[in-house]
């Protein structure tokens with residue numbers, strides 16, 4: 167029995183304009199009861215252009231759903247064309263921000279150093295990072311995935327204070343399982359999530375490590391969430407494709423009806 171509150175987050179990636187975002191958030195809220203939303207922290211991560219719309223819906227109707235952005239600038243403000251500062255996200259009521267997603271690491275050449283700088287920028291703005299780590303297929307095939315992920319964790323958390331580490335959400339997303347329909351087995355998810363927690367114990371002590379919520383991400387859907395959430399070191403999921411369907415995402419949030427924690 168863990169005391170960590172489960173957190174299910176829907177990463178909408180580059181999908182849905184603000185009209186579509188409004189529909190999805192309303193439908194999602196209508197599909198979940200207050201008790202279900204109380205049992206599982208439910209988060210949506212829309213594109214920047216949808217954040218104001220989501221804020222209006224969530225605040226206006228007190229939907230009980232948290233939201234955040236998919237990226238943040240490492241800079242506080244200034245001449246950085248196209249970038250979005252943490253303070254701007256905080257002003258829009260964001261609680262979370264995804265940092266270091268494999269799609270940003272791969273397509274935008276984000277390094278561990280940049281990810282670390284963005285995590286610090288998030289905390290400065292009062293946002294909670296959802297810090298992503300994960301290995302590609304070749305690393306997995308060499309059985310080097312555990313070390314790969316724990317060193318990404320080391321680099322991302324470098325220089326943070328203990329209370330910041332306790333607050334952070336770490337998402338283990340094996341790249342080969344993202345959008346491929348190929349889910350890691352529950353044992354695969356536990357292996358890496360457990361190793362991440364063991365690493366946190368080693369570096370920061372058990373009290374800090376026990377507070378950190380670790381998500382699994384990669385082809386999560388209603389049909390596989392229960393077996394993944396049954397793992398002792400998996401505290402939630404970061405959901406991509408299945409988060410674009412209100413009923414499908416709501417069914418994932420309702421996982422406690424199928425698994426005791």
Ligand SMILES: O=C(CO)COP(=O)(O)O
Pocket residue numbers: 177267339343344345346347383384385386404405406407408
């Ligand atoms: O990358 C992901 C969430 O951030 C996972 O995406 P899928 O759920 O579509 O595999």
